Amino acid sequence: xxxxxxxxxxxxxxxxxxxxxxxxxxxxxxxxxxxxxxxxxxxxxxxxxxxxxxxxxxxxxxxxxxxxxxxxxxxxxxxxxxxxxxxxxxxxxxxxxxxxxxxxxxxxxxxxxxxxxxxxxxxxxxxxxxxxxxxxxxxxxxxxxxxxxxxxxxxxxxxxxxxxxxxxxxxxxxxxxxxxxxxxxxxxxxxxxxxxxxxxxxxxxxxxxxxxx
Amino acid sequence: xxxxxxxxxxxxxxxxxxxxxxxxxxxxxxxxxxxxxxxxxxxxxxxxxxxxxxxxxxxxxxxxxxxxxxxxxxxxxxxxxxxxxxxxxxxxxxxxxxxxxxxxxxxxxxxxxxxxxxxxxxxxxxxxxxxxxxxxxxxxxxxxxxxxxxxxxxxxxxxxxxxxxxxxxxxxxxxxxxxxxxxxxxxxxxxxxxxxxxxxxxxxxxxxxxxxxxxxxxxxxxxxxxxxxxxxxxxxxxxxxxxxxxxxxxxxxxxxxxxxxxxxxxxxxxxxxxxxxxxxxxxxxxxxxxxxxxxxxxxxxxxxxxxxxxxxx
Numbered sequence: 001x002x003x004x005x006x007x008x009x010x011x012x013x014x015x016x017x018x019x020x021x022x023x024x025x026x027x028x029x030x031x032x033x034x035x036x037x038x039x040x041x042x043x044x045x046x047x048x049x050x051x052x053x054x055x056x057x058x059x060x061x062x063x064x065x066x067x068x069x070x071x072x073x074x075x076x077x078x079x080x081x082x083x084x085x086x087x088x089x090x091x092x093x094x095x096x097x098x099x100x101x102x103x104x105x106x107x108x109x110x111x112x113x114x115x116x117x118x119x120x121x122x123x124x125x126x127x128x129x130x131x132x133x134x135x136x137x138x139x140x141x142x143x144x145x146x147x148x149x150x151x152x153x154x155x156x157x158x159x160x161x162x163x164x165x166x167x168x169x170x171x172x173x174x175x176x177x178x179x180x181x182x183x184x185x186x187x188x189x190x191x192x193x194x195x196x197x198x199x200x201x202x203x204x205x206x207x208x209x210x211x212x213x
Numbered sequence: 214x215x216x217x218x219x220x221x222x223x224x225x226x227x228x229x230x231x232x233x234x235x236x237x238x239x240x241x242x243x244x245x246x247x248x249x250x251x252x253x254x255x256x257x258x259x260x261x262x263x264x265x266x267x268x269x270x271x272x273x274x275x276x277x278x279x280x281x282x283x284x285x286x287x288x289x290x291x292x293x294x295x296x297x298x299x300x301x302x303x304x305x306x307x308x309x310x311x312x313x314x315x316x317x318x319x320x321x322x323x324x325x326x327x328x329x330x331x332x333x334x335x336x337x338x339x340x341x342x343x344x345x346x347x348x349x350x351x352x353x354x355x356x357x358x359x360x361x362x363x364x365x366x367x368x369x370x371x372x373x374x375x376x377x378x379x380x381x382x383x384x385x386x387x388x389x390x391x392x393x394x395x396x397x398x399x400x401x402x403x404x405x406x407x408x409x410x411x412x413x414x415x416x417x418x419x420x421x422x423x424x425x426x427x428x429x430x431x432x433x434x435x436x437x438x439x440x441x442x443x444x445x446x447x448x449x450x451x452x453x454x455x456x457x458x459x460x461x462x463x464x465x466x467x468x469x470x471x472x473x474x475x476x477x478x479x480x481x482x483x484x485x486x487x488x489x490x491x492x493x494x495x496x497x498x499x500x501x502x503x504x505x506x507x508x509x510x511x512x513x514x515x516x517x518x519x520x521x522x523x524x525x526x
Binding site for chain 2: 027160163166174175
């Protein structure tokens with residue numbers, strides 16, 4: 001039974017990848033890192049629910065197998081289809097953002113890092129619906145960088161998705177989507193949380209193509 | 214095997230012969246560079262030749278398959294070109310539906326009309342119906358910010374990547390007396406004279422080019438362009454046996470197509486410069502995007518179509 005589920009997960013994963021390629025011709029632009037399997041936290045801008053599948057789709061197979069997107073449990077456990085796709089196709093680390101739960105998100109994230117997984121996270125916390133390039137970052141990225149300083153934090157800009165699939169529209173537009181990976185950053189000795197988050201945010205915005213989002 | 218099929222195969226093998234020579238040349242140059250070679254010009258040249266192999270194979274197969282093959286190939290090329298173009302244009306969320314209509318309704322309908330040979334419709338469908346309908350759909354969403362820019366840029370995208378490109382397969386639908394089923398060869402003629410003209414324009418421009426046509430925009434020179442157009446005319450004359458134009462007519466048609474195409478290429482250089490990109494996209498290795506690949510053919514196609522229609526129909 002689990003074999004069949006695994007097989008189905010692979011098929012669904014490949015279909016999502018092929019669909020993303022066919023519609024948006026999505027491609028990776030490796031500006032600051034090489035596409036080699038080493039432990040990284042890809043932190044990205046978040047404008048659409050398709051952000052994560054796009055990043056996932058452009059990673060080479062060996063890297064895709066070890067990467068785990070950090071995602072909201074309330075979204076991915078809402079119905080049976082999502083509960084299959086989120087944890088089994090994308091192998092998400094599901095975190096519960098409600099303050100009353102005992103299971104703290106950061107514990108799960110650190111546990112995933114200690115297993116050797118790479119992560120995809122969206123430090124803005126929510127989808128950015130404003131005209132600003134980024135919302136202020138939440139502390140999670142800093143906490144990860146402090147707890148596991150050897151892990152590369154890689155800024156990852158997903159371009160164009162807010163035009164391809166804006167909130168409230170049904171049909172995706174087939175425009176070209178580019179995922180740009182920048183140079184990794186680390187928390188410096190004695191760097192304050194706010195300074196680091198500002199630096200991380202600037203490094204990410206610097207990857208955005210000029211005049212277009 | 215029909216005479217048309219024979220001729221297509223002959224042209225395909227001729228092109229393959231040229232590609233073998235070009236590949237051979239590249240490999241010789243590469244061998245001369247030695248083991249630790251680092252020559253970006255040669256690398257680009259080799260990637261381009263490799264893409265050309267694919268291109269000749271695709272166009273050759275499409276032509277052999279006849280009308281259906283040609284329609285499908287150019288419909289996909291149009292889709293990819295429109296995607297590249299609209300990625301760079303001004304748009305707002307208010308245009309979402311009209312852009313979706315451009316991709317999923319206007320583009321397929323244009324190719325269906327071409328396939329049905331409704332020439333009275335496919336020559337006006339985009340400039341009249343699409344151009345009037347899409348701004349209405351955008352206006353209904355009530356966002357006037359940069360409205361004229363958004364509408365105009367979307368219209369240009371459709372004009373260039375759908376209207377113009379669809380005039381290449383539309384050549385198949387021309388019924389010329391005594392030429393009948395051979396009209397598919399007009400596509401081979403157009404593509405070959407325009408592309409070879411470009412190649413030789415580039416070559417001569419590098420060798421003897423002095424006076425820039427549009428300094429600051431493109432390295433094209435008047436000397437290169439004249440040589441390119443003359444070469445296109447000569448190639449057109451050599452290929453006149455696949456056309457209904459006669460030798461002189463073929464030379465003239467080739468020269469006009471090549472000239473219009475080269476100026477079209479200048480227009481694309483201006484658009485790319487305006488948007489700050491080097492290539493339209495990354496989809497064809499060594500060439501950039503589909504618009505980069507089609508390039509001169511885009512401007513040449515409707516003019517070539519109309520002239521053929523006017524003089525030989």
